[in-house]
Each structure stands twice: as structure tokens, then as C-alpha cells.
Amino acid sequence: MSQYLKNAQKVFDNNFNLQKEETVLIVTDDKMSEIAHFFYEAAKLNGNEAVLTQFPATYKSGEEPPKAIAEALKHADVALCVTSASLTHTNAKKEAAAGGTRIGTMPGITLDMLEKGAIEADPDTVKNLTAQFTEKLETGSKVKIEKDGEVLEFTISGRRGVPSTGIFWNKGEAGNIPSGEAYIAPIENSANGSLIVDGSIAQLGKVEEPIKLTLVEGRLIEATGEQGSELLNLLGEDKGRIIAEFGIGTNPTARITGVVLEDEKVFGTIHIAFGSNKPFGGQTEAGVHIDCVVQSPTVWLDEEKIMEKGQIV
Structure with a gap:
């Protein structure tokens, strides 16, 4: 076999x-x-x-x-x-x-x-890490992400943190396999600033050179480079460009492969998505949902630094 x-x-x-x-x-x-x-x-x-x-x-x-x-x-x-x-x-x-x-x-x-890779992770380790970060998102209010001198800030207050462990033993449970992430829908018009994406982008693969994303009042208004232009085309001109998700990877055996299914689960990464988020507590139905993975960021939740250059604080 x-x-x-x-x-x-x-x-x-x-x-x-x-x-x-x-x-x-x-x-x-x-x-x-x-x-x-x-x-x-x-x-x-x-x-x-x-x-x-x-x-x-x-x-x-x-x-x-x-x-x-x-x-x-x-x-x-x-x-x-x-x-x-x-x-x-x-x-x-x-x-x-x-x-x-x-x-x-x-x-x-x-x-x-x-x-191999994310699919080999110890389920209990993934469940424990995911629970920890989901609780932080659930009780948090404001997120700040810094990477290579660029800063993005947004609000998550009142939104529900979602654990994605890949373990679905009970009726109605669903999510990615392999998995390992905690995620949440930001307040749609709250995101302002810039973010460097250097991991991968859903449907576009590994990032060839870092892409700078610029957001104003929750909307992606600029993305640098050739892959940035491809991202904008994928998202379209309407609701697809609205921030939809903030996620934290919690799978220690996941790797950056060019496939977001695994990439967004890598422990020490975060990801931002644009487009639809109504299925997990947001307000947007866009007909598209595209994740962008960031390696080794520094992240604050309210006044607490929870990650420094990809290392958990």
C-alpha cells in the first residue's frame, strides 16, 4: 500500500x-x-x-x-x-x-x-496551540502587525475567534485538513496601514519578492509588483478587496510549500485574507476569499506583544 x-x-x-x-x-x-x-x-x-x-x-x-x-x-x-x-x-x-x-x-x-509536512503534526499539540491563540483573539480588541518597518492595525472587538484544528469528530464540525490555525474576522472598515507579504498567496503560490499591501479603512488599495497586480485582479474591484480574516498558524510541522492550505498553518506565521468572511462571523459576501501569508512578523494584541519576528513571546 x-x-x-x-x-x-x-x-x-x-x-x-x-x-x-x-x-x-x-x-x-x-x-x-x-x-x-x-x-x-x-x-x-x-x-x-x-x-x-x-x-x-x-x-x-x-x-x-x-x-x-x-x-x-x-x-x-x-x-x-x-x-x-x-x-x-x-x-x-x-x-x-x-x-x-x-x-x-x-x-x-x-x-x-x-x-509529509503539516499532515504529520501531533494532533494534541495543534489543538493546544490553537486553543491558546483562539482565546487571545476572542478576548482581544486591537491588532498591530509590524514587518520590515511597515505597520498594519485593525480592530477585532466583538468578533468570535475560530479554532481550526483539523479534528472533526462531532456532527457539523468542519474546516481545513491538514490544519492548525486560530482566526477571526476583523471589523471590515478598521484596517489601516501597510503589510509586507513574503510567504505565499492563495492561487498564486510562493511570493517571489516581498509584496507591500496598503489598506485604507479596511480596503486594499495598492499591492506592489507583478504578483501584487495578480492579487488585485483575483480580488476584483468590489467587495473582494475588503479585509476578511486575520489568522495565526499553529502547526509546528507545516512548511511553506506555495499552497496556502499548508502555508497559512506554519507556526510563526500570520495571514491576512480579503473577500468573503460572512461564514465565520463577518459581514462580507464577495464570491472570493484569498489568503496572504506573512513570515516572521511581530504582532501585538492590544498592548501585549504575542509574537516577535515569528517567535512566540
Whole structure:
């Protein structure tokens, strides 16, 4: 048995505590079907009723999937979304989870990521770190991020911190696999300043040279360099440019790979996203959600420095 198939089985065992009587849905697209088949075969080997459904890879992260996919998600006990763009922050995922489906989203996962890296993390370590940072976000009010002399500030007061551990044993639990992050929706019009992004950007891969993002009243108004222009094009001219998320990576075995699914989980990084955030407590529905990963930042939560150049204080 290949390591890929073994790790796919471990995902069902460790992340879902999958029971033999449960139904499994694998959602994939035309670009990701090879990897999706490992999970389909793993579910069959486990003795579960398994269905694989596939749709064209002509969509952006945060965009709603076809209606048939959204409906199918509601009727599975466990669903894995092995897709090239992310279904994590969609109403389709939110509504299916509200009905009890346990959902793991794996946007952009590669064979390398299925073999090693974030997927190898100790679950208890990830859960403990995630809980610590989620509590800080839950009780915090103002965030300040400094990187290479640039400063970005915004407010999170009144918003709910969200733990993403990748462990979904109870009905309705959902999130990324592999995982390890604590995140929150900032107050949409509160972000002002600049941020240096030097890790990766969802759908664009590793950052080739640092990009300076400039925000005014929560809206991204400028992004430097060629990849910065590509980011602006991805986000569009409307609500896609509004700040949507602030997240802190909590997975010690995650690596910067060029795939945000793993990159945003790296311990010692933070990420900012733009676009939709209504599914996790914000106000924006934009049809797009794009994460930008920052390596080794210095972060203050209210007056407390919680991270200095990527090291936890």
C-alpha cells in the first residue's frame, strides 16, 4: 500500500473517527482528481459507502460550487473537498455543516503534502496551540502587525475567534485538513496601514519578492509588483478587496510549500485574507476569499506583544 493511501486512511481515522456505517462524499475538480481518488479508495477499503463527484476547475477560492455539489454535501455524514480552489468559506460548506455533515476542505493539496509536512503534526499539540491563540483573539480588541518597518492595525472587538484544528469528530464540525490555525474576522472598515507579504498567496503560490499591501479603512488599495497586480485582479474591484480574516498558524510541522492550505498553518506565521468572511462571523459576501501569508512578523494584541519576528513571546 502506498504512503499516500496510508495517510488518506489516517485522515479518516484521526481527523474524522470515521465509523463503518457512515457515508462518505469526496468532492473534487478536474485538476485534483488524482489525489481525490486516494481518499475515495481509502473510504472503500474502510468498508464505507463512498461517492466521488467531480466538477470543472473554473472557479476561485470562496466562490460557490455548483448547486448539485452543494446539495450532495448536505446528505453525507463525512465530506472531503479535494479541490484546486477553496470551498472553505462558502455558504455551501456552511449550510451542510449546519445540517450535521462533518467536512474537511483540502484546497490545493499536493502529493507531497499528502506524504509529509503539516499532515504529520501531533494532533494534541495543534489543538493546544490553537486553543491558546483562539482565546487571545476572542478576548482581544486591537491588532498591530509590524514587518520590515511597515505597520498594519485593525480592530477585532466583538468578533468570535475560530479554532481550526483539523479534528472533526462531532456532527457539523468542519474546516481545513491538514490544519492548525486560530482566526477571526476583523471589523471590515478598521484596517489601516501597510503589510509586507513574503510567504505565499492563495492561487498564486510562493511570493517571489516581498509584496507591500496598503489598506485604507479596511480596503486594499495598492499591492506592489507583478504578483501584487495578480492579487488585485483575483480580488476584483468590489467587495473582494475588503479585509476578511486575520489568522495565526499553529502547526509546528507545516512548511511553506506555495499552497496556502499548508502555508497559512506554519507556526510563526500570520495571514491576512480579503473577500468573503460572512461564514465565520463577518459581514462580507464577495464570491472570493484569498489568503496572504506573512513570515516572521511581530504582532501585538492590544498592548501585549504575542509574537516577535515569528517567535512566540
